[in-house]
Amino acid sequence: MTLRDWLAQAEAQLSDGPHSDRAKRDAETLLLHVIGKNKAWLMAHAEDDFAGCSAIRYAGLIERRRKGEPIQYITGECEFYGLPFHVTPDVLIPRPETEHLVEKIIELATPGAFNLEEMLEGPQNPGAPSFRRSLPDGWESTNPAPSIRILDVGTGSGAIAIALATKLPNAILTAIDISQSALAIARGNATRNNLAEQIRFLHGDLLAPVAGEHFEIIVSNPPYVPDTDRALISVEVRDHEPHIALFAGHDGLEIYRRLIPAAHAALIPGGYLVFEFGFSQMPDVESHLKNSGFQNIEFTHDLQGIPRVASARRP
Known part of the structure; x- marks a missing residue:
C-alpha cells in the first residue's frame, strides 16, 4: 500500500x-x-x-x-504560545484559550503596572515590600534591576510559567504543582525551551511550599469542572486527562475557596491575582474575590465572548 x-x-x-x-x-x-x-x-x-x-x-x-485518546498524548507533543511542549497523561493539555491568561499577566507586568519607586523599600518608604528582598535559599538572580516575582500555582506542564519566562526575562518565576509527575514534565519542558534557570519548581498543595514569601503576581489555571459535569465533557477529556487537574468538587469552586484567600495573603499590596475559570462561574468567582478583600476585579473574554480570565488587585 x-x-x-x-x-x-x-x-x-x-x-x-x-x-x-x-x-x-x-x-x-x-x-x-x-x-x-x-x-x-x-x-x-x-x-x-x-x-x-x-x-x-x-x-x-x-x-x-x-x-x-488525545492526539497530543499520542504524539507526546503540544504547542502553546508558539512554544513546543512535551505532554503525557500526567499533565493537562495546554489549551489555546489559556493564552488569554498569559497575555493578561504580560499586560500587568509591563512598565507602569507597578510603581517601583513606591514599592521599593527605602528612606522614603520604610517597611515597604521590596523587589530586592532576599530570595529563597538556593535561588539566585543575576539581574540587579528590580524584578517582578510571579507565582504559578498548579503549573502542570509548565506552559504558563514557560510562556511568561520568554516574554518577561527579568521576572523571577516560581511554579508549584501537587503532582511530582507533572513537575518532572514541567522541568523537562523548561529545559527544552532553555528556561530552566529562570523558573523555580516546587512540589506541594497550592501555596504551601512558599509559605512566608510574597509576590507581585500570582497566576493559576486550577481545576474548575464540577463533579456533576463529568458526563457532559468529551470522552477525550474525561477518559484521558488527569482528573486532579480537571475536577473541583460539586460546583467546581473548591480550589477557588482556598486559592483566593491564600493568594491575598501572599501578594504584596498592589499585587495581582490572575486565574482561569469555567463557564457560568463568573458571579461566584467575583463574590469570592470581593469577600477576600480584592479590588479592581476585571474579566477577560475569550474569542467566543465567554468570560475566561479573572484578574484582581490586592489593595
Whole structure:
C-alpha cells in the first residue's frame, strides 16, 4: 500500500470515531509523526510504498485515536504560545484559550503596572515590600534591576510559567504543582525551551511550599469542572486527562475557596491575582474575590465572548 492508501484507510477508520470532523487532519498528523517528514514531503511522495514496522506503528496510533485518546498524548507533543511542549497523561493539555491568561499577566507586568519607586523599600518608604528582598535559599538572580516575582500555582506542564519566562526575562518565576509527575514534565519542558534557570519548581498543595514569601503576581489555571459535569465533557477529556487537574468538587469552586484567600495573603499590596475559570462561574468567582478583600476585579473574554480570565488587585 502507498502512503496515500494508508491515509485514506486511516481517515475512514477515524470517521467512525468520536472526532470524525478531524479525521483527515488527524490521519495526516499521525502519519507525519511516524515518518518524521513534513506535509510538503508527503505530497511529493504520496505514491511511495509504506510497509513494515512503521506501517504497523501507524495503524496502532490510528486505533488509539479512534478510541478517543488525545492526539497530543499520542504524539507526546503540544504547542502553546508558539512554544513546543512535551505532554503525557500526567499533565493537562495546554489549551489555546489559556493564552488569554498569559497575555493578561504580560499586560500587568509591563512598565507602569507597578510603581517601583513606591514599592521599593527605602528612606522614603520604610517597611515597604521590596523587589530586592532576599530570595529563597538556593535561588539566585543575576539581574540587579528590580524584578517582578510571579507565582504559578498548579503549573502542570509548565506552559504558563514557560510562556511568561520568554516574554518577561527579568521576572523571577516560581511554579508549584501537587503532582511530582507533572513537575518532572514541567522541568523537562523548561529545559527544552532553555528556561530552566529562570523558573523555580516546587512540589506541594497550592501555596504551601512558599509559605512566608510574597509576590507581585500570582497566576493559576486550577481545576474548575464540577463533579456533576463529568458526563457532559468529551470522552477525550474525561477518559484521558488527569482528573486532579480537571475536577473541583460539586460546583467546581473548591480550589477557588482556598486559592483566593491564600493568594491575598501572599501578594504584596498592589499585587495581582490572575486565574482561569469555567463557564457560568463568573458571579461566584467575583463574590469570592470581593469577600477576600480584592479590588479592581476585571474579566477577560475569550474569542467566543465567554468570560475566561479573572484578574484582581490586592489593595
